[in-house]
Amino acid sequence: MDLEDKIRGMLFGLALGDALGGPLEFMKEEDIRWQFGIVEDMIGGGWLKLEPGETTDDTAMTLCVVKGIMENKEEPIDAIGKYFMEWYASEPKDIGMGTRHALEAYQVHRNWIKAGEAAHTASGGRSAGNGALMRCAPVAYFYRDDYEKMIAVTKAQSQMTHIDPLGIEACCxxxxxxxxxxxxxxxxxxxxxxxxxxxxxGRYRDCIERTVQYQQLNPSGFAVDTLRCSLYALMNTGDFYDAVVTAVNMGGDADTIGAVTGAIAGVHYGYAALPAIWVYQLKDFHEIDALCEAIMD
Incomplete structure (x- = not known):
């Protein structure tokens, strides 16, 4: 598997998890099963009234991270922030509360460290939501030859909106x-x-040891919970399809759990392993495809 297959797998995999899970966001697992059985198609709907294959802020902010790093790889934070603010100005359907606080604070302070601190204060000192986790995976690709730089940028992109150490730990x-x-x-x-x-x-230890029970997982918007759900889905399935379907059918913050799972699974299994019927239903297909071409160029 070459690098192009992996980066395509990452970005398309993230978008697929996002689009598959978006209509299930905030639903309980038992309600999903009662209404749909197992969701394994791009159904659309949900509280955001998504079209089948439509993505949410998870994909949009991830693409902002990609564009920002491509613009200034050595010092990417301001460039990433520029794309965040452009996206924010487009009045997206969905934006996490912590992220919204940070972007609003940036308009006042014009400084991303202060923006992250302001969002942390506004959340009552609990800014470990999964809004930074959902978008961080491309950092690992762009700095794959420099581990220390990769971790530094991973932390820095989180601190723009989510400075809680638990959220940063999940991103790392x-x-x-x-x-x-x-x-x-x-x-x-x-x-x-x-x-x-x-x-x-040891917050995630039972995931690798496979001692965690499905019923013990909490598909919330807390970064630790999201990553635990994603690790469970990854470690207890054998292909991309099963991993993402397992992730999103937990309900709760299903789009982000799906996106985080899809990004990792996409790198692991590669673009060729992604269900083509899902890929070509993505509303963002052409934008992601063009961005992948630009990355490889």
Whole structure:
């Protein structure tokens, strides 16, 4: 599998998880099962009234991260922020509360550190939402030859909107896994080394040990919960399709759990493993395809 297959797998995989999970956001698992059985098609709908294949802020902000790094790889934060603000000005359908606080604060302070601090204060000191986790995976690709720089940018892009250490820890675990996959390592090895390096408190240990029960997972918007759900879906399935379907049918913050799972699974299994019927239903297909071409160029 070459690098193009992996970056396409990452970006399209993230968008597929987002679009598949978007209509299920805020639903309980039992309500999903009662209404749909198992969701494995692009159904659209949900509280955002999405069209089948339409993505949310997860994909939009991820593409902002990609564009910002491509514009200024050495010092990407201001460039990423520029694209965040352009997206914000477009009046998107959905934007997380913590992210909204940060973008509004940036308009006042014109400084991303102060914006992140203001959002943290506005959240009552609980800014470990999954809004930075959902968008961080491309950082691992662009800095795949410099691990320390990769981690520094991973942390910095989180601090723009989510400065809580638990959220930053989740981003580091996520991107360590992606980085290891880009080095050709196996998924389980990548998860194992990520947890050894960053999971000091053992919040994710039962995921790699496969001792966590499905009923113990909480598909909330808390970054730790989101990553735990994604790790469960990744470690207990054998292909991209099953991983993403498992992730989104948990309900809760289904679009982000799907996006995080889809990005990692996309790198692991590659673009060729993504269900073509899903890929060509994506409303963002042409934009993501063109961006992948630009990355490879």
């Amino acid at each position: 675990i996520n991107n360590h896994i992606v980085w290891e996959l880009l080095q050709g390592k196996a998924l389980e090895e990548g998860v194992q080394t990520a947890l050894e390096k960053y999971d000091i408190q």
